[in-house]
Amino acid sequence: xxxxxxxxxxxxxxxxxxxxxxxxxxxxxxxxxxxxxxxxxxxxxxxxxxxxxxxxxxxxxxxxxxxxxxxxxxxxxxxxxxxxxxxxxxxxxxxxxxxxxxxxxxxxxxxxxxxxxxxxxxxxxxxxxxxxxxxxxxxxxxxxxxxxxxxxxxxxxxxxxxxxxxxxxxxxxxxxxxxxxxxxxxxxxxxxxxxxxxxxxxxxxxxxxxxxxxxxxxxxxxxxxxxxxxxxxxxxxxxxx
Amino acid sequence: xxxxxxxxxxxxxxxxxxxxxxxxxxxxxxxxxxxxxxxxxxxxxxxxxxxxxxxxxxxxxxxxxxxxxxxxxxxxxxxxxxxxxxxxxxxxxxxxxxxxxxxxxxxxxxxxxxxxxxxxxxxxxxxxxxxxxxxxxxxxxxxxxxxxxxxxxxxxxxxxxxxxxxxxxxxxxxxxxxxxxxxxxxxxxxxxxxxxxxxxxxxxxxxxxxxxxxxxxxxxxxxxxxxxxxxxxxxxxxxxxxxxxxxxxxxxxxxxxxxxxxxxxxxxxxxxxxxxxxxxxxxxxxxxxxxxxxxxxxxxxxxxxxxxxxxxxxxxxxxxxxxxxxxxxxxxxxxxxxxxxxxxxxxxxxxxxxxxxxxxxxxxxxxxxxxxxxxxxxxxxxxxxxxxxxxxxxxxxxxxxxxxxxxxxxxxxxxxxxxxxxx
Ligand SMILES: Cc1cc2nc3c(=O)[nH]c(=O)nc-3n(C[C@H](O)[C@H](O)[C@H](O)COP(=O)(O)OP(=O)(O)OC[C@H]3O[C@@H](n4cnc5c(N)ncnc54)[C@H](O)[C@@H]3O)c2cc1C
Numbered sequence: 001x002x003x004x005x006x007x008x009x010x011x012x013x014x015x016x017x018x019x020x021x022x023x024x025x026x027x028x029x030x031x032x033x034x035x036x037x038x039x040x041x042x043x044x045x046x047x048x049x050x051x052x053x054x055x056x057x058x059x060x061x062x063x064x065x066x067x068x069x070x071x072x073x074x075x076x077x078x079x080x081x082x083x084x085x086x087x088x089x090x091x092x093x094x095x096x097x098x099x100x101x102x103x104x105x106x107x108x109x110x111x112x113x114x115x116x117x118x119x120x121x122x123x124x125x126x127x128x129x130x131x132x133x134x135x136x137x138x139x140x141x142x143x144x145x146x147x148x149x150x151x152x153x154x155x156x157x158x159x160x161x162x163x164x165x166x167x168x169x170x171x172x173x174x175x176x177x178x179x180x181x182x183x184x185x186x187x188x189x190x191x192x193x194x195x196x197x198x199x200x201x202x203x204x205x206x207x208x209x210x211x212x213x214x215x216x217x218x219x220x221x222x223x224x225x226x227x228x229x230x231x232x233x234x235x236x237x238x239x240x241x
Numbered sequence: 242x243x244x245x246x247x248x249x250x251x252x253x254x255x256x257x258x259x260x261x262x263x264x265x266x267x268x269x270x271x272x273x274x275x276x277x278x279x280x281x282x283x284x285x286x287x288x289x290x291x292x293x294x295x296x297x298x299x300x301x302x303x304x305x306x307x308x309x310x311x312x313x314x315x316x317x318x319x320x321x322x323x324x325x326x327x328x329x330x331x332x333x334x335x336x337x338x339x340x341x342x343x344x345x346x347x348x349x350x351x352x353x354x355x356x357x358x359x360x361x362x363x364x365x366x367x368x369x370x371x372x373x374x375x376x377x378x379x380x381x382x383x384x385x386x387x388x389x390x391x392x393x394x395x396x397x398x399x400x401x402x403x404x405x406x407x408x409x410x411x412x413x414x415x416x417x418x419x420x421x422x423x424x425x426x427x428x429x430x431x432x433x434x435x436x437x438x439x440x441x442x443x444x445x446x447x448x449x450x451x452x453x454x455x456x457x458x459x460x461x462x463x464x465x466x467x468x469x470x471x472x473x474x475x476x477x478x479x480x481x482x483x484x485x486x487x488x489x490x491x492x493x494x495x496x497x498x499x500x501x502x503x504x505x506x507x508x509x510x511x512x513x514x515x516x517x518x519x520x521x522x523x524x525x526x527x528x529x530x531x532x533x534x535x536x537x538x539x540x541x542x543x544x545x546x547x548x549x550x551x552x553x554x555x556x557x558x559x560x561x562x563x564x565x566x567x568x569x570x571x572x573x574x575x576x577x578x579x580x581x582x583x584x585x586x587x588x589x590x591x592x593x594x595x596x597x598x599x600x601x602x603x604x605x606x607x608x609x610x611x612x613x614x615x616x617x618x619x620x621x622x623x624x625x626x627x628x629x630x631x632x633x634x635x636x637x638x639x640x641x642x643x644x645x646x647x648x649x650x651x652x653x654x655x656x657x658x659x660x661x662x663x664x
Contacts (some may be wrong), residue, residue: 081655171597175290175580179573179601180650180657189653216633221617223631224599 030095031126038131041124046116051135060114067136069093071109073215082111098132105189156206161199162229170236176221183240194240201234272300273590276359276369278349278528280305280333282312283375283575285662290523294341302343302367304359308332310404310663313433314572315655316402317633318607320410323444329402335664336391348382349376352532352551357621371586374534374541374550375559375575376526377401377431381539384522385425395500396517402431412516413444419454420515423505425495426461430540432561432570435616436522439606445480446609457484457548458514460495460507463480464488467569468606468616472639475608496599524620525562532556540564545622547585548578557582566626567618574602581622598622605651611641613648636650 017036042051048060056060061077071091072083086109091097101108102125104118119125174183178191185194193201208222209230222230277288280303284589295301297535299608307497310331318324336342348362358366380390380398388396396443399409413422422444423544426437441457448455466472476484489495493508499520505512524530534541542551543565550556554586558581560575568574588595618632635647 034509075408098456168594169596172584173599176577176601178601178657178661180654180659181574182660184660186656186660187653188656189649190657191653200510217615220617220633221601224619 005116008085023136028097030097030129032130032133033126033128035127035130035134038127038129041119041128042131044119045128051132054134063132064135066093066098066132067095070175080109080111080113081114082109095129095133099128102128156203160206160227161202163202163227163234163235165198165228165231165235167232167235167239170234172231173233174236177233177237180217185240193237196234196237198231198234201237202230203229242567247268250395260335269576272298273370274300274302274368275371275373275586275590276367277301277303277375278305278359278487278630279374279375279377279526279560280307280310280336280344280558281375281377282314282563282658282662283579284373285310285333285336286576286579287375287557287559288342288660289336289372289584289664290580291586292336292342292582295587295591295593297341299587300343300583301341302345302369303333303336304345304349304361304604305333305348305365306348306362308346311402311406312655312659313402313436314658316399316406316441317440319406320399320413320440320606321429321446322384323443323607323610331659331663333663339664349528350531352556354533358556369555369630370467370590371555371557371585372532372655373557373559373582374526374529374532375579376528376562378421378523378525378561378570379527380521384427385495385498385519386518387499388521390423390499392498392519394502396498398520398547399518400436400520400523402645409516409518413447414451416448416455416515418452420452420456421512422448422455422457423512423514424457424459424515425498425505425517425519426459426466427462427519428522430570431520431523433604434571435472435568435604435606438466438468439470440518441484441548442475442480442484442608445476445483448483449480452660455483455484458512459484460492460505461486461488464490467604468614469634471614472606472608475612475614479487479609479612479621488586509608522559525558527535527632529558530560535557536564538564543626546581548582549585557586563581566620566623567629568600568620568627569604571602571604572658573604573654574600574662598629603654604655605647607651608650611645611648613644613646613651614639615647615651 048058050056050058051063055064057074057077061074070087071093072079072087097108099101102119105112105114176218179192181193183194185192205222205225208218211219275291277284278299286302288301291299292301312331314330315324315329318371319326319329333344337344349359350358350362352372358368359372360366393405394408397403397405397409416422424437424441441459445457496506496519498505499644503514503517505514505517525535525541529535529541534552534556536542541562541564542553542556543549545561545565548557548559550558561570576599582598587593600620605613605615608615614635616634619630620627621630642664
C-alpha cells in the first residue's frame with residue numbers, strides 16, 4: 001500500500017517537473033558532488049543519523065533510501081508533527097528539497113525537531129547528497145536516475161510518457177535486458193532496473209535513445225526500441241519486486 | 242540447398258509460428274514435449290525460458306552429460322588469476338527443482354527425425370515434438386597436423402572450460418624462467434572471436450608477475466582479429482616486448498605441431514616451446530552432424546526468425562553450432578538466440594503470442610587489471626540471415642576510469658547471464 005502511494009506521488013512529482021522544465025528551467029537544480037568528500041562531511045550528521053548496511057533509527061531516522069522517501073514516513077520513528085504534515089502534503093525527498101533542508105532545516109519544515117544549524121556551503125551540501133544518494137532506493141545505483149536526474153533528461157514529450165505499455169510485451173522484450181540486469185534486482189556491476197518507477201524508466205530509455213546519456217550498450221538497445229516497446233518494458237519492470 | 246526447397250521450408254516455418262491454435266499435441270497426447278540437447282549458454286537458457294513462460298504447459302527435458310558446467314566466458318580470467326574455478330562453475334539443480342525441467346545427465350548420441358526421438362548413450366530414446374540442439378563446438382579432425390584429442394594433455398586447447406583450463410593454467414604457472422608460450426590461433430569462424438587474444442592478455446598478466454622474461458608467440462592463420470587495435474595497444478602498454486603476433490601471410494602456414502618434443506613448425510622454422518595452446522578449427526558439436534542438420538562447412542544453417550534448422554522444422558539449433566549470419570559465436574549471442582527460439586517454440590506448441598525476433602550481443606574482454614574493453618552489436622532477422630543493424634566498440638586511448646567501469650560492468654554481465662541461464 002505504502003509503496004504504491006510513494007510511487008504515485010513520485011510519478012506525479014516527475015510529471016509536474018516535466019511540465020515545468022518544458023516551460024522553464026527549475027528554480028534550483030542541484031548537482032551531486034563527490035561522495036568521498038560527502039562521507040567526511042557526514043561525520044557531523046552521524047551524531048544523530050545512521051546510513052549504510054543495517055543502519056537503524058537513532059536520535060534521527062536512518063537515511064537509507066532517503067531519496068524518494070515520503071517525508072516523515074518511517075514507521076515506528078517519532079517525527080515532529082511538522083514533518084509528518086509535510087509528508088502528508090506530498091513532500092518527497094529529492095536532491096532539491098534535501099539541499100534546501102540541509103542548508104537550514106527550518107527553511108523547509110518550520111517545526112522540525114532536527115536541531116541542526118545548517119550547512120551553508122552549497123558545495124558541502126552537494127557532497128553530502130552524493131554520499132547519501134549511494135544508499136538510496138532502487139534504482140539508486142543508476143546515478144542519472146530521478147530524483148537527481150538532470151533537466152536535459154526530462155525534456156520528454158508528455159505524450160510519450162502517457163503511453164500505457166503492455167506488460168506482456170514488456171515481459172517478452174525483457175529477455176534482452178535480463179542478459180545483464182538481474183531480475184532479482186541484485187547489482188553486481190550492472191545496475192538494477194527491477195521495480196523501477198515507470199516514468200523514470202521511460203525517461204531514462206528515451207535519454208539513451210536520443211543519445212543524451214553516454215553508455216554505448218544502452219544507446220544501442222534503446223535506439224531500436226519503439227515508444228510502445230519502451231512503455232511495455234517500463235510497465236513490466238515496475239511490476240517486478 | 243536449392244532455392245525452392247529453402248522457400249518451402251521458410252513458408253512452413255512461418256506458418257508454424259503464425260498459427261494461433263496449438264498445432265502439435267504431445268507425442269502421447271499429453272503435454273507437448275521439448276527436448277534440449279546441451280546445457281550451455283543456449284541450451285540452459287532456452288530450457289529455462291520454455292519452462293518458466295509456459296507455466297507447466299510444456300514438458301521440458303534437458304540432456305547434458307556434465308553435472309557441473311564451467312563457463313568458457315571468464316575462464317580466461319581464471320587463467321589470469323582474477324577468478325577462481327569455483328566461481329565459473331554452475332550446476333543444474335535450480336533448473337530441475339525450481340523450474341521443473343527434467344535434467345538428464347547423459348550424452349545424446351543420435352536423432353531419429355522421422356520418429357522424433359533422441360537416443361541416449363546410456364540407452365533408451367526420448368521423444369520430442371520440438372528438439373533444440375545447442376551442443377557448442379567440436380574440433381575439425383586434422384585441422385592442426387600432428388594434433389588430435391589424444392595430444393590435449395601435452396598441448397591443451399582449453400577451449401571447452403574445466404580440466405583443460407586448469408591444465409593450461411598449471412602449465413603457464415610452472416613454465417621455466419624465460420620460457421616460450423605458443424598459441425596456435427584458429428581460423429574463422431570460431432567460438433568467441435576475441436577469446437584467444439584475451440587469453441594471451443591473461444597469460445601475459447601472469448607471466449609479467451612471475452616470469453617477466455618469458456615470451457608469448459601467437460601463430461595466426463588470420464591477417465586480422467577481433468578488437469585488434471585495443472589488444473595490441475594494451476599489450477604494448479602493459480606487457481612491452483612480451484607478445485608477438487605472427488600472421489601466416491608473414492610466417493608462412495603452420496606445418497605441424499609435435500606434442501612429444503613440444504615443437505611447432507611454421508613456414509620453414511621449428512620453434513621449441515614450453516607451453517603450447519592449440520586452438521584448432523571448429524565445427525558444430527557432433528550431435529548436430531549426426532542429426533543431419535549441418536552444411537558442408539560443418540555448421541547448422543537456421544531460419545533467423547525462429548532459429549529453426551533449415552533442414553528440419555521440428556529442430557531448432559542455437560549458439561556456436563549455427564550458421565546464422567552476422568552474430569559472433571558467443572555466450573551472449575547463444576543466450577539471445579535462445580529467447581527468440583523459446584518464444585517461437587512456445588507459440589508453435591501452445592498458441593501463445595509470438596513477438597518479432599530481436600538479437601543483440603556484447604563481448605567484454607580483460608586486457609589487464611581494471612582494463613576492460615567491449616564490442617557489441619544489435620541484429621535483426623532477415624529471410625537470409627541474422628543481419629547486423631548497428632554496433633559499437635571501445636576506443637583506443639580511453640581513460641583508466643572508463644576501462645575500470647567497463648571491467649566492472651563485465652562482472653555484472655557475468656552474474657546476469659548466468660542467473661538468466663541457471664535461474
Ligand atoms: C576462452 C573463452 C572465452 C569466452 N569468453 C566469452 C565472453 O566473454 N563472452 C561471451 O559471450 N562468450 C564467450 N565465450 C564463448 C561462449 O563460451 C560460447 O559462445 C557459448 O558457450 C556458446 O553456447 P552454446 O550453447 O552454443 O555451447 P556451450 O555453452 O558450449 O554448451 C554446449 C553444451 O552441450 C553439451 N553437449 C555437447 N554435445 C552433447 C551431446 N551429444 N549430448 C548432450 N550434451 C551435449 C556440452 O557438454 C555443453 O555443456 C568464450 C569462449 C571461450 C572458449
